Amino acid sequence: MRRPTTGVLGTGLALLSSLLLAQSPHAATASGAAFVSDDFASGVLDPSLWTVTDPAGEGTVAFPGAGTSNARLSLSVPSGTNYDPWGTNRALRATQPVTNDDFQAHVRFLSVPTAKYQTQGILVEQDATNWMRFEVHSDGSSLNMFAAKTVNGKTTTLLRETITAGTESQLRLTRTGDTWTLAHSTDGTTWITAETINHTIQATHIGPFAANGSPYPTFTADIDYFFDTAAPIEPEDGNTATTHTLTTTTDGQGTITRNPDNTTYPEGTDVTLTATPANGWTFTGWTGDTTGPDPTTTITMNTDHTVTATFHQDTPPEEDEYALTVSVNGDGTVQRSPSASTYPDGTDVTLTAAPAEGWTFAGWSGDASGTDESVVVMMDAPRSVTATFEQVSVDPPSVDVWYGDDQTFGVAGVSQRWVNVLGNVSDADGIQSANYRLNGNAPVGLSIGSDLRRLYGEGDVNVEIPYDDLSSGANTVAITATDTTGESATESVTVRKDVRSPSLPYSTSWGSSQNPNDVAQVVDGKWTSGSGGLTIVEPGYDRTVAVGDSSWDNYEVEVPVTVRGLTPGYGTPQSGSPVVGLALRWNGHTPRDTEEPAVGWYPTGAFAWYQWYDSGRYALIGNDGWPLSRDGAPWDFGTTYIMKARVESVAGGTDYSYKWWPQGTSEPQGWSLSVTDDNSPDTGGVLLIAHHVDATFGTVDVSPLGDSP
Structure with missing residues (x-):
């Protein structure tokens, strides 16, 4: 229906x-x-x-x-x-x-x-x-x-x-x-x-x-x-239309679009062609089966056609060019994009800062600013830009000055020819070198422990400066350590020279300060002082403290000493046997070669000590190791002994005497050991010695003997 x-x-x-x-x-x-x-x-x-x-x-x-x-x-x-x-x-x-x-x-x-x-x-x-x-x-x-x-x-x-x-x-x-x-x-x-x-x-x-x-x-x-089906086409695809091919080409840079967009066209088809120039080019006209300057034209496909669109490159106007100068402060590089030395007016140039290893980019200055690693500079005039890089301190060495960053020497007397600024340098990467500068002068190299002698601990340093090199009042000692990666750290210490001459009799007051340098002068090692006396904190080779003044000549010194035990490290060619005792007429270590610090013990008046050798012995030893007097006797750990020694100039030399007794018992009437030395220094202070022992020294009392004969 x-x-x-x-x-x-x-x-x-x-x-x-x-x-x-x-x-x-x-x-x-x-x-x-x-x-x-x-x-x-x-x-x-x-x-x-x-x-x-x-x-x-x-x-x-x-x-x-x-x-x-x-x-x-x-x-x-x-x-x-x-x-x-x-x-x-x-x-x-x-x-x-x-x-x-x-x-x-x-x-x-x-x-x-x-x-x-x-x-x-x-x-x-x-x-x-x-x-x-x-x-x-x-x-x-x-x-x-x-x-x-x-x-x-x-x-x-x-x-x-x-x-x-x-x-x-x-x-x-x-x-x-x-x-x-x-x-x-x-x-x-x-x-x-x-x-x-x-x-x-x-x-x-x-x-x-x-x-x-x-x-x-x-x-x-x-x-x-x-x-x-009521009106099919018969034959199907039998009444084919007459078609024609359209070929288009370009001369120069540009494109041709066609509407409708086919390769072949039925007889009588009108095709619209449009020429579009590329940037910087201009269409100048058609040639072939169509002509004219208009970019759009129509061609009727009544036969095969070939058409060409011609494009001419524009002549660029002359442009101003400007120079870009890039400078670098520190260690790093700057890349520019595009890369050139001069640029046409209006060009945007991207600068990228790349710090070297161990450095960081700090910022731009000049005709650029900011801290971003990349910055764009417009070249509308000559430009100058500086990239600044700063060195990165990553885990720098540690410089530990044991007795503080403000130390005074001479108030308790000039006990030796040197002042000693002691400490330790360390770094996870290892220490390459260390030095010090006195008052900004040229650096002086420092030896770094351990040398199994005065620099006993790993990384120990001992800045040994002659008194004569110090100015009266405040001096600056800058200690610098450099690790194996090149990182360095500096610790500045104020060293004050305030020389006074203490008169005899003289007593140390260890309880007045926890810093023994306030009462005496630490020569080697890490010590602490207090009401219980002067105690070695890190035992080792020749841990020593100088007392008094190098101008003293004839005197008696008395000091209680407690040894709690021996400490590791003795018995080497450098150390020998453990020792505790005194040095008389002490003037300081003497250089034997170019070593730093000096390791020579002589000239020294005499050493009065106890030596744990064989079953133990007391010894009194003159300058250069002679004359020598010994007495074998035990030493009980934990017992406090009184050590008493005497130095007196006599005709033909210097007499040294030494005795000891347990605290709380009677002092012996005579001297236990005596020597006469014909090669002794005329004056010198007292040196307390703890060599590979855990020891505490009590109050040091020094009494005068009167005028020398």
Whole structure:
């Protein structure tokens, strides 16, 4: 049953069909046809007949084989874009008006869907929210014949049937009133007909479509023809149009666009060409089968044509150029981009600072500022930029000055010819060298322990400075240590020279300060003082403290000594046996060679000590090791002994005497050991000696003997 049409609509469609048939040899209508058949042989869609709708704007319409016996229409949808006509008509489609009557549409697809939800079919539209779709699609494993209706934007499935796929896919849709019958064929001869569908719709447009569903694969529907079976084109692709080839070339730098954009065109097609020059170039004209200076021209394809667009390079205006000067403070480099010495006016130059190892970028100055490693300089004038790098101090050496950064010498007497600033240098990477500067003068190298002598501990240093080199008042001693990576650290010590001459009798007051340098002068080692006396903190080789003044001549000295035990390290060629005791008429160590600090013990008046040699012995030893007197006796650890010694100048030399007794017992009447030395210094102070022993010295009392004979 045919649906009735109004007189105006029917007359208009009949007139449109006759006009289209007259305009194109590849579209055909006949009495009773509902729409115009097309075999797409011309290579174009007649815009007065067909409307292409691409909702996503990413589809492609092409005409492979145009003008040949294999002409077809291709509708392509891309991967990842939704072209699913479910709920909303997103299909890429070519539609034309259709009468709201009975019809039979026949479409031949040379393509077959294989990936999940690749889709091709026939779309019958009423309006934007009402349509029907008849199709074949793949579910990823099989091919399905499918139909659905959309009413006011709501889609409902009407038909789904699995079919056998072939090398092509043809659909035949038959409308009879409100019934719809869909059939499928793989060869156009044998048809599989699905069940009849009932749905009422006011059909206004019909045409083929391509679509996809999630996961939205790419797909091309290759359409050989779309026929109303009441008026097919016979022979199909037989009345091929005469086509011509358009060849375009460019001379210089630029592009040519053509509209419509094809390689071949049907006879009589007007093609619009537009020339667009590249940056810095100008279009100068067309040559070949069209001429003229206008960048847009139209050529009629009545034969093969060749056209050339010519472009000439613009002559750049002369530009000012400016120099960029880059300087570096510190250790690092600066790269410039673009790399040149001069730049045209307005050029932006990127400068990038790269610090050397162990350095960091501090900032830009001059015609750039900031601390970012990259900066942009506009060259609108000569520019000068400086990059400043600063050395990074990573784990610098440690300089530990044992008796403080402000030390005074001479208040308790000039007990020897030297002052000693003691300490230790250390670093995880190892110490390479150390030195000191006195009052900013040239550096003097320092030996670094351990040497198993005066510099007993690892990293120990002893800055030994003659009194005569110090200025009265404050002096600055800067101690610098450098590690094996080149990192260095400096510790400055204020050394005050305040010389006074203490008179006899004289007593040390160890309890007045924890710093023994406030009462005496530490020569070697790390000591502490307090009410309990003077105690060695880090025992080792010849830990010594000088007491009194080097101007003293004849005196007696008495001091209690407690030894708690022997300490490791003795018995080497450098150390020999452990010793505790005194030196009389002490004036300081003497250099034996170029060593620093000095290690020579002589000239010294005499040594009065106890020596743990064999079963133990007391000894009194003159200058240069002779004369010598000994007495074998034990020493009980933890017991305090009183050591008493005497020095007196006599005719023909100097007498030295020595005795000892346990504290709390009676002092012996006479001297236990005595020697006369004919090669003794005339004057000197007292030196307390703890050699590889853990010892404490009590109050040192020094008494005068009177005038020398």
